[in-house]
Amino acid sequence: SQTIHQWPATLVQPVGSPLSLECTVEGTSNPNLYWYRQAAGRGLQLLFYSVGIGQISSEVPQNLSASRPQDRQFILSSKKLLLSDSGFYLCAWSPGTVYEQYFGPGTRLTVT
Amino acid sequence: DQQVKQNSPSLSVQEGRISILNCDYTNSMFDYFLWYKKYPAEGPTFLISISSIKDKNEDGRFTVFLNKSAKHLSLHIVPSQPGDSAVYFCAASLNNDMRFGAGTRLTVKP
DSSP: OEEEEEEEEEEEEETTOEEEEEEEESSSOOOEEEEEEEOOSEEEEEEEEEETTEEEESSOOOOHHHHHEEETTEEEEEESSGGGEEEEEEEEESSSSOOOOEEEEEEEEOOO | OOOOOOOSSSEEEETTTTTEEEEEOOOOTTOOEEEEEOOOTOOOOOEEEEEESSEEETTEEEEEEEEETTTTTEESSSSOOGGGGGEEEEEETTTEEEEEOOOEEEEEEO
């Protein structure tokens, strides 16, 4: 069966510090991968998605970036965090041929 | 722009009664609609979906209705159980683009 992992579960970082969140998927190959953010009291905002290694599409211009160095690995990064980057970050995957997406446990990021 | 809207941030129902969660969308090109359930500090879990070529899909206690002319979908939970208490997100999809509503917090009281 397929599983999706995200780490860390929680993170507290000062403004201006770098960020690296990692997501890996097991039990499938060539998945579509997604990064979402849920800000307090808001829905899920799609940040990036990837249909293959090195292929990244950005939905919202911001100081975040994403990379997909391996087929089942998706990384969300920032060089300098802003207060507004605080939120709940979710990684998701889909088989690519169906619409359902399956989410990881999420990372709670607090920028202080 | 909010292409998917859930206008009720919260809903409270009694155990055993029906829960109806509503969702509206603006883009008529969306061709697939989904409901996700989310507990605090966890990722959303897929609940039920419906293709735009259908107007109803049922799975146990959960039924999703789609009204394309009104660009409206709803999730019915019958009978509601305390374990159903969670935040419910509706989502609309076109190709790889999925848009989520802001969520409705459902509380089912025993």
